[in-house]
Structure formats: C-alpha cells, structure tokens
Amino acid sequence: MIVKPEPWMKQGACSGMDAAMFFPELGEHGDEAKQVCAVCPVQSDCLDYAVQIEDLHGIWAGLTYSARRTEQKRRGILNVPGTQIECSECGELFTIAGKNASRQRACSNACKIHRSRRLKYKEITV
Ligand code: SF4
Numbered sequence: 001m002i003v004k005p006e007p008w009m010k011q012g013a014c015s016g017m018d019a020a021m022f023f024p025e026l027g028e029h030g031d032e033a034k035q036v037c038a039v040c041p042v043q044s045d046c047l048d049y050a051v052q053i054e055d056l057h058g059i060w061a062g063l064t065y066s067a068r069r070t071e072q073k074r075r076g077i078l079n080v081p082g083t084q085i086e087c088s089e090c091g092e093l094f095t096i097a098g099k100n101a102s103r104q105r106a107c108s109n110a111c112k113i114h115r116s117r118r119l120k121y122k123e124i125t126v
C-alpha cells in the first residue's frame, strides 16, 4: 500500500522516527509506538485517515490493524460492499462485493488459491 502524504503527517510525533517501530514483528505489541502516538498532536487526523484505508499495516494512531478493524466496525465502515481494497496477493486494487465482502482479501480465484496456500503453509502470516 502506497500511503499518500497528507499535510498533517509532518506534525506527527512519529515524523523522522525509525518507521520499523511502527511495524512490530509478529507477537510484539508495538508498545513503544503506541506511547509515541499517545502524545501525538495529530492523533485524531491520523485515526480518521487510517480507518479509511483497508489493509493498511503497522500501528497508526496507536492502533494495530485489528484494533483499527474494531474502530471501523464501530464507525460502520468495515469493508462495506463497494470499498476498494488492495489484493493481499497481487497488490491490485479491487472492489469488494456481495454478502461476504468483509472477508474478501484477494481479487481473483487465482489469488484466492494463492492466498489459501500461503496461509496454510504459513509462508507469510497475515
Ligand atoms: S498518531 Fe502515531 S502514527 Fe499517527 S501521526 Fe501521530 S505518531 Fe504518527
């Protein structure tokens, strides 16, 4: 996912910091990053921005991916049909649709097969 720069980002407490802190390894909670976000002057801008983008990785506004999904659900914007998301396999943008829209992560049958194999064999854990 390529993040489009927004004017408020320059005022973020994370500006100029090592970005790796905001992308914790599996099993880590990113506590250091959350502490930075807790005192950030643009935290609410950051949160509003981050919940609009599906499949955005790392910690934004002090929230992990799963915490952002909870916030998206609370706001009623969690993967509603018609949302464009990035395919987890090929990276192409596609529009989710239908009853199970909130669970769609791959753009095509080929990508769905690739994803299920990848998850099954734990090549990457997302
Ligand atoms: S809330 Fe956190 S991630 Fe967002 S701009 Fe501030 S420090 Fe950076």
Ligand SMILES: [Zn+2]
Pocket (backbone or CB within 6 Å): 087, 088, 089, 090, 091, 092, 106, 107, 108, 111
């Ligand atoms: Zn794809």
